[in-house]
Amino acid sequence: MTAPFRRIAVLDIGKTNAKVVVLDAESGAEIAxxxxxxxxxxxxxxxxxxxxALWNFAIEALTGFAAAPGFDAVSITTHGACAALLDADGILALPVLDYEHPxxxxxxxxxxxxxxxFSETFSPSLSAGLNLGAQLHYQKKAFPDAFARVATILTYPQYWAFRLTGVAANEVTSLGCHTDLWLPRSAAYSPLVDRIGIRSRMAPLRSAFEALGPISAAVAQQxxxxxxxPVYCGIHDSNASLLPHLIGRSAPFAVVSTGTWVVSFAVGxxxxxxxxxxxxxxxVDAYGRAVPSARFMGGRxxxxxxxxxxxxxxxxAEQALAGVVERGLMLLPNVVPGSGPFPGRTMRWMxxxxATASERSAAASLYLALMTQSCLDLIGAGGRILxxxxxxxxxxxxAALAxxxxLDVVALPGSTGTSLGAALLTGIVPKTAPARLQEPSPLPSLSRYRDLWIAGARA
Structure with missing residues (x-):
């Protein structure tokens, strides 16, 4: 049964940009x-x-949207590898750390x-603070006095829900996002929470689909x-992109969520x-199920x-493509070091x-498709790719990915699926938007190009 909402406001905080959007519950379209x-x-x-600055932006946006076009529920999605550490008064005991900090x-x-x-957590050891457990250990060791004041640890979407409602919670899509803190197969905290002494400080677990409460009286007045x-618990952004496809679709299929990170999910x-x-x-998806995934920092x-x-x-770039493939002009990984299917490699052109700027642009798009295919191969992806x-x-x-x-590749409309996925937490069932199907394309010499690229990437 569809929830009685007409418009959903979504606070969507990505690593590069933050936005507030209003979605129409019937169509799922962004209307503001x-x-x-x-x-x-x-x-x-x-x-x-x-x-x-993010809080002031969110309040100003919600204030404007309350006047027009209006909204009757709020949901939240944010990037992962992030937590907020609150003192007993609900104030940040330490700043919210940037996960790229070495x-x-x-x-x-x-x-x-x-x-x-890894066999327990399915969380690889990542650079800087990309493992949330590493962040928390660092903050505790480097800033013991401030950390001693920490009463509550919140995953990042739920921090913003707390700011809006005053209700503290944690949620599994953020806990299951390469944190080292979660056991995906048994749906429980990992031994790490006890090894670093934070179990008692972790906020209660709540479902992403749960309304934590109404906007607090003070914020509502503001x-x-x-x-x-109502404000819904919220969800990790890549899992927000995945959620619309989990509803009414059978495995196997793959979802490639593109933004600062390109995250590939192989359902089944x-x-x-x-x-x-x-x-x-x-x-870990919004229903608490483990999903094999692979990623690289493609948007960056x-x-x-x-x-x-x-x-x-x-x-x-499209006009230059055939010549690029024919001469084997290619970009090898990695443009941004420290992640992805070819770690330790340094970018180079072959x-x-x-080469003209148009040719380099075409080669860059081929590079992104080849990196994505490598990720999909690593996780055993099959079926249609969305x-x-x-x-x-x-x-x-x-076209290159197809x-x-x-496999069939479907290019989905709209700039991002994260906001729609977050809005679905409220129970709305919007109409399915049209999508563009890309049939496998016989690009000239692409198999040879791929073989040369893989050899170069592994060299």
């Missing part, structure tokens, strides 16, 4: 949206997110002796809402042969490449003498 950059502050004990090697070495084995508006894929050394892992890589190559019209997010608009990427895998 505002966005800001997600700044990292360099003051204080370590790089951290500008929580004050910290003291001695503390990291100690943490590596504490973390459970944004100009009279009636009670291979959980028994995941390679933690190549950034393959298990995520494309941003870096665009700054170097320049903004190229899609048509110009056969790029005299691409959501910005890369769904990249015609070279979508040709490389030999």
């Amino acid at each position: 949206a505002v966005k800001i950059g997600n700044a990292v502050l360099r003051d204080g004990p370590y790089p951290h997110y500008d929580i004050g 910290y003291d090697p001695a503390i990291r070495a100690e943490y590596l002796s504490l973390r459970p084995d 944004i100009g809402i009279g009636a009670e508006v 894929g291979d959980m028994d042969h995941l390679d933690p050394g190549r950034d393959a892992l298990a995520n 890589e494309f941003e870096v490449l665009t700054k170097t190559i320049g903004e190229i019209p899609p048509e110009a 056969n790029d003498e005299g 691409v959501e997010g910005p890369f769904a608009l990249n015609r070279i990427y979508v 040709a490389l895998t030999g």
Whole structure:
């Protein structure tokens, strides 16, 4: 039964940008949206997110949307590898740490002796603070006085739910996102929570689909809402992208969620042969089930490449594609080091003498498709591939992915599926939006190109 909501406001905080959108419950379409950059502050004990600016942005956006177009429920989605540490008064005891911060090697070495084995957590050992357990251990060791004041630890979407409602919670999609803190197959905390002494501080577990409460009276007055508006627990952003496809679809199939990170999910894929050394892992979906996954920082890589190559019209890159494939002009991993299926590699161009900007742009799109195919292979993906997010608009990427895998690839409309996935937590059942199916495409010499690229990537 559909919940009696007409419009859902979603607070959507990604690693690069934050936005607040309003979605129509019947169609699932975004009918209003505002966005800001997600700044990292360099003051204080370590790089951290500008929580004050994000909160002011959210309140201003909700205030404006309360007037028009209106909303009658709120949901939340954020990036992973992040937690908020609150004192007994519900105030941050330490800043919310940026997961890209590299910290003291001695503390990291100690943490590596504490973390459970991949066979238990399906969480690979990642760089900097990409394992949330590593962040918490670092904060406890480096800032013992501040950490001693921590009364409650919240996963990041649930921190924003707490700010809106005053209700503290944790949720499994964020706990199951390469944190080292969760056992996906037994749906329980890992031994790490006791090894670093935080079990008693972890907020109660609640379902992503659960309304934690109405917007608090103080916040409701601030944004100009009279009636009670429920706030839903919230969800990790890649899992928000996955959720719409879990409803009414049978395995096997794959979802490629593109943003700062390109995260590939293989529903019905291979959980028994995941390679933690190549950034393959298990995520946990909104229903608490383990899903084999693999990832690389594709959106960040494309941003870096665009700054170097320049903004190229899609048509110009598409016209250059055949020549790029024929001459073997290619980009090898990694543009952004430290993650993905080819760790430890440093980017380099091959056969790029005299290459034009259009040719480099086409090769960059092929690079992203080849990296994605490598991720899908690692997790045993089968069936139809659903691409959501910005890369769904990249015609070279979508066509190449279909040709490389030999599978149907569906490019989903809209800039991101995270907001829709978060809105679905409220129980709405929107109409299915049209999608673009890309049949396997016989791009010239692509199998040879792929073989050369894989050989170069592994060299």
